[in-house]
Amino acid sequence: MTGTARSKRADARRNEQTLLDAAAAVFVSSGVDAPVRAIAKKAGVGMGTIYRHFPTRADLIVAVYRHQVEACVEAAPRLLREAATPYAALTRWVDQFVDFLATKHGLAGVMQSSSADFEALHKYFLERLVPVCAELLTAAVESGEVHQHVEAYSLMRGIGNLCVFADGDARYDPGRMTRLLLAGLTQPDLADPG
Amino acid sequence: MTGTARSKRADARRNEQTLLDAAAAVFVSSGVDAPVRAIAKKAGVGMGTIYRHFPTRADLIVAVYRHQVEACVEAAPRLLREAATPYAALTRWVDQFVDFLATKHGLAGVMQSSSADFEALHKYFLERLVPVCAELLTAAVESGEVHQHVEAYSLMRGIGNLCVFADGDARYDPGRMTRLLLAGLTQPDLADPG
Amino acid sequence: MTGTARSKRADARRNEQTLLDAAAAVFVSSGVDAPVRAIAKKAGVGMGTIYRHFPTRADLIVAVYRHQVEACVEAAPRLLREAATPYAALTRWVDQFVDFLATKHGLAGVMQSSSADFEALHKYFLERLVPVCAELLTAAVESGEVHQHVEAYSLMRGIGNLCVFADGDARYDPGRMTRLLLAGLTQPDLADPG
Amino acid sequence: MTGTARSKRADARRNEQTLLDAAAAVFVSSGVDAPVRAIAKKAGVGMGTIYRHFPTRADLIVAVYRHQVEACVEAAPRLLREAATPYAALTRWVDQFVDFLATKHGLAGVMQSSSADFEALHKYFLERLVPVCAELLTAAVESGEVHQHVEAYSLMRGIGNLCVFADGDARYDPGRMTRLLLAGLTQPDLADPG
DNA sequence: TATGAATGAGCATTCATTCAT
DNA sequence: CATGAATGAATGCTCATTCAT
Structure with a gap:
């Protein structure tokens, strides 16, 4: 149980880092106003994932x-x-x-x-x-x-x-x-x- | 003929000044990113006129x-x-x-x-x-x-x-x-x- | 001038009627909540045209x-x-x-x-x-x-x-x-x- | 074995009732169109659980x-x-x-x-x-x-x-x-x- | 030449549904 | 079995730009 939860959290954390890296990269090239779509694409995730992790x-x-x-x-x-x-x-x-x-x-x-x-x-x-x-x-x-x-x-x-x-x-x-x-x-x- | 041309040019200049005044006013209130529409409306001209005088x-x-x-x-x-x-x-x-x-x-x-x-x-x-x-x-x-x-x-x-x-x-x-x-x-x- | 203005208005009016007919048709089949896109498509116009004629x-x-x-x-x-x-x-x-x-x-x-x-x-x-x-x-x-x-x-x-x-x-x-x-x-x- | 099965079923029933109570509460406040997420959250379960019990x-x-x-x-x-x-x-x-x-x-x-x-x-x-x-x-x-x-x-x-x-x-x-x-x-x- | 109607790309945001853990 | 992270379709809306009149 804890193991499952832990691995999920680990996944999510890994994913979150992927998101942050992608966002950082896109921010550099397109500014912090870059379309959410662009960030999601760069990160290889759906847009919803971005909103889940970072509501605004x-x-x-x-x-x-x-x-x-x-x-x-x-x-x-x-x-x-x-x-x-x-x-x-x-x-x-x-x-x-x-x-x-x-x-x-x-x-x-x-x-x-x-x-x-x-x-x-x-x-x-x-x-x-x-x-x-x-x-x-x-x-x-x-x-x-x-x-x-x-x-x-x-x-x-x-x-x-x-x-x-x-x-x-x-x-x-x-x-x-x-x-x-x-x-x-x-x-x-x-x-x-x- | 010359007279007409001259007055036309004078008209155009007057027109252009109207445009600039309107743009300046809109820039003050809405920034230099203001919609072209807003500027055209303020100037009382069509948007096409703005594009004619100022392509970009x-x-x-x-x-x-x-x-x-x-x-x-x-x-x-x-x-x-x-x-x-x-x-x-x-x-x-x-x-x-x-x-x-x-x-x-x-x-x-x-x-x-x-x-x-x-x-x-x-x-x-x-x-x-x-x-x-x-x-x-x-x-x-x-x-x-x-x-x-x-x-x-x-x-x-x-x-x-x-x-x-x-x-x-x-x-x-x-x-x-x-x-x-x-x-x-x-x-x-x-x-x-x- | 008047002629031009008149014909434009006539066009716009014709277009507006097209819009209303299309909207009515779509409302019947999909309800009054139908996507703006659907109405625009039915009318054969861009979405912007709908918004121009009917802001809300x-x-x-x-x-x-x-x-x-x-x-x-x-x-x-x-x-x-x-x-x-x-x-x-x-x-x-x-x-x-x-x-x-x-x-x-x-x-x-x-x-x-x-x-x-x-x-x-x-x-x-x-x-x-x-x-x-x-x-x-x-x-x-x-x-x-x-x-x-x-x-x-x-x-x-x-x-x-x-x-x-x-x-x-x-x-x-x-x-x-x-x-x-x-x-x-x-x-x-x-x-x-x- | 039978005992286990029985208690499992009892568990399931209890669980289902929790779901229904939560759904009823959310329906009152947000209507029967309320997001599945909201109901799951209210019930303290995952969304998958709702889908398992109530496919539609x-x-x-x-x-x-x-x-x-x-x-x-x-x-x-x-x-x-x-x-x-x-x-x-x-x-x-x-x-x-x-x-x-x-x-x-x-x-x-x-x-x-x-x-x-x-x-x-x-x-x-x-x-x-x-x-x-x-x-x-x-x-x-x-x-x-x-x-x-x-x-x-x-x-x-x-x-x-x-x-x-x-x-x-x-x-x-x-x-x-x-x-x-x-x-x-x-x-x-x-x-x-x- | 002037007008402004029309177009449609572009972006934000929500949420039902699936599925790996 | 349960969880909830991830997906992405769907939709509203804005505005730069074009072009028929």
């Missing part, structure tokens, strides 16, 4: 990226310990996030979408990442490295945006751009030119 | 925003003359561009898109703006204000990205973000934390 | 049956004038309505549905028919022929129900049943058997 | 309502004995049937349906009830109370129809309507108004 698209997207988001969350304390300074930790943390996000076609957009369909996704990303970012940011302010005030939410949004449409364009380097953005934070004051 | 959506979007893009292009020399420094000119130029872009629901996204559908749009924006941006950037480098090397193309893309999904989110300020990005350019060196 | 299913159903409903509405005064008594007028009016309704597979059901989708339909049928029925009923009460009190709404619902699933069953005669129902109204009192 | 939905519906249908069947002789007259017995019998049917969301509709899916259901209801109704009707004719000729089949269909869409509409009373229908049967003659 937001659920699927969260599931696809959860590991990497959690990895970001978990990386922060370590970076804060290991990096030379809080600002260095922030920089490396942002690097990691950018490495994750830059190739996820459309994720940045949907991650901050206010559409009801993506409510859960929006919440998940922000709830997990904003506090971590805030911690790093605060530490960097307190260490005297960051002089500009920016809300963690706003910074995350900016970083997310810098990653939009980044894949497939060799001439655009989101990592470089985020580094510059962070460098801007260290500026004592921004002269007002107008 | 990219053509229409370019036409709608051409004036403002050209205004950006033309503003650069003046800013370079009038601003206290080249960097100040660059900053004010970027401000102007952001003011334009940030409120155009969906424009930033579509402008950056590498989708074949928006090829023309993408090209137009970059062809017009990148050289101007390059000029300002070069001047700011030469004045010793900007220390970081960045291609104008890359910077334009970054600025454009910072404007994505900006409207409707009171907590995110694309102007502030672009200022920080530009501030990053003035940094003598970016310590490598990893 | 309720709109389509109303359009299909409007003539007959209006015929019922208009018949009442004449019947009241011509029939021997108000009760006779009521009877003949109900006969006419039953003749209309009995073959309209599913119409009775949807006509009284409280579903939001059929709101318009529901309202149309009841707003048109209940007042007429009330008039006939009142007259028959005042003439001393009808002794049982029944709201016109309730009677219409009952008559409608008696027509459900009537087509295709030779052994069930909704006309006969409604006659009996009406005959019940003339009864001075209903003994209470329990 | 009609089988399930029949099983759910069999007791009440049989109660109707069995009530007739008693009513015929106890009621003041055969017509009174008929009236009370119909009342009982209406009380049963009117609150079974969708049952009346499906019971009357000639759809192949519900063939078995349709047949069961009519085969059980028509003979009983015929008996009551004949008695009432013979007692001189009923003057109108109606086949029991036709009457049952009419009564069933009067119960359609009855729940959820406070302004429609199927009991009242069936009483009127029966009252119509007592009428000596129906004048032909045309």
Whole structure:
């Protein structure tokens, strides 16, 4: 009995992983808005299977990226310990996030979408990442490295945006751009030119 | 005959302006992805008329925003003359561009898109703006204000990205973000934390 | 110009009639819930054409049956004038309505549905028919022929129900049943058997 | 062995009752068209179990309502004995049937349906009830109370129809309507108004 | 040249039914 | 025998695009 249940669960889990892999692949090539049919086809399953495992698209997207988001969350304390300074930790943390996000076609957009369909996704990303970012940011302010005030939410949004449409364009380097953005934070004051 | 032809052309021009005004209005309320039908209705013309004047959506979007893009292009020399420094000119130029872009629901996204559908749009924006941006950037480098090397193309893309999904989110300020990005350019060196 | 417009309108009108005929035919064979695709196919048009002419299913159903409903509405005064008594007028009016309704597979059901989708339909049928029925009923009460009190709404619902699933069953005669129902109204009192 | 078999059968019966109770509950809240999944969930069993016990939905519906249908069947002789007259017995019998049917969301509709899916259901209801109704009707004719000729089949269909869409509409009373229908049967003659 | 009716591909979603475990 | 995961047909609806008038 337990054996049967266990093997079924194992099957389902295996299948779920197949789904997540397929979805990840399709998201890369067609964006996170890719047709459910396309994902199902890639995974070699029926559409119903997708809906069974992930009732909403937001659920699927969260599931696809959860590991990497959690990895970001978990990386922060370590970076804060290991990096030379809080600002260095922030920089490396942002690097990691950018490495994750830059190739996820459309994720940045949907991650901050206010559409009801993506409510859960929006919440998940922000709830997990904003506090971590805030911690790093605060530490960097307190260490005297960051002089500009920016809300963690706003910074995350900016970083997310810098990653939009980044894949497939060799001439655009989101990592470089985020580094510059962070460098801007260290500026004592921004002269007002107008 | 000439008179008729002339007045016909005048008619056509008037007509086209009506179209552009209508499109601009609809773009504001429904984004640049708004159904052609909606634009035609707003303009009080048939859909065929829109297709006649603007075969692709990219053509229409370019036409709608051409004036403002050209205004950006033309503003650069003046800013370079009038601003206290080249960097100040660059900053004010970027401000102007952001003011334009940030409120155009969906424009930033579509402008950056590498989708074949928006090829023309993408090209137009970059062809017009990148050289101007390059000029300002070069001047700011030469004045010793900007220390970081960045291609104008890359910077334009970054600025454009910072404007994505900006409207409707009171907590995110694309102007502030672009200022920080530009501030990053003035940094003598970016310590490598990893 | 007028000519062109006129011919277009004529085309559209012709087309609309084709649509209504097709819908009526499909409603008979498959009920008023028939797939839009089926109606479109029967009419030899694309689905979009259906949606263009009749944005909601309720709109389509109303359009299909409007003539007959209006015929019922208009018949009442004449019947009241011509029939021997108000009760006779009521009877003949109900006969006419039953003749209309009995073959309209599913119409009775949807006509009284409280579903939001059929709101318009529901309202149309009841707003048109209940007042007429009330008039006939009142007259028959005042003439001393009808002794049982029944709201016109309730009677219409009952008559409608008696027509459900009537087509295709030779052994069930909704006309006969409604006659009996009406005959019940003339009864001075209903003994209470329990 | 016998003991095991017996207890297995007892188990099965218990199980089946659980299913029926669950189905009845779901039918009340979601109608007799409720998804199989919902019923299985309510019963705490897999969907396969439902299919094993009741291969078609009609089988399930029949099983759910069999007791009440049989109660109707069995009530007739008693009513015929106890009621003041055969017509009174008929009236009370119909009342009982209406009380049963009117609150079974969708049952009346499906019971009357000639759809192949519900063939078995349709047949069961009519085969059980028509003979009983015929008996009551004949008695009432013979007692001189009923003057109108109606086949029991036709009457049952009419009564069933009067119960359609009855729940959820406070302004429609199927009991009242069936009483009127029966009252119509007592009428000596129906004048032909045309 | 302008109009807008018509087309139909494309996508989301639900659920009856089957069958491997 | 029971379970419930998987399948995929069915259906509603939108909108870009074409083309007869």
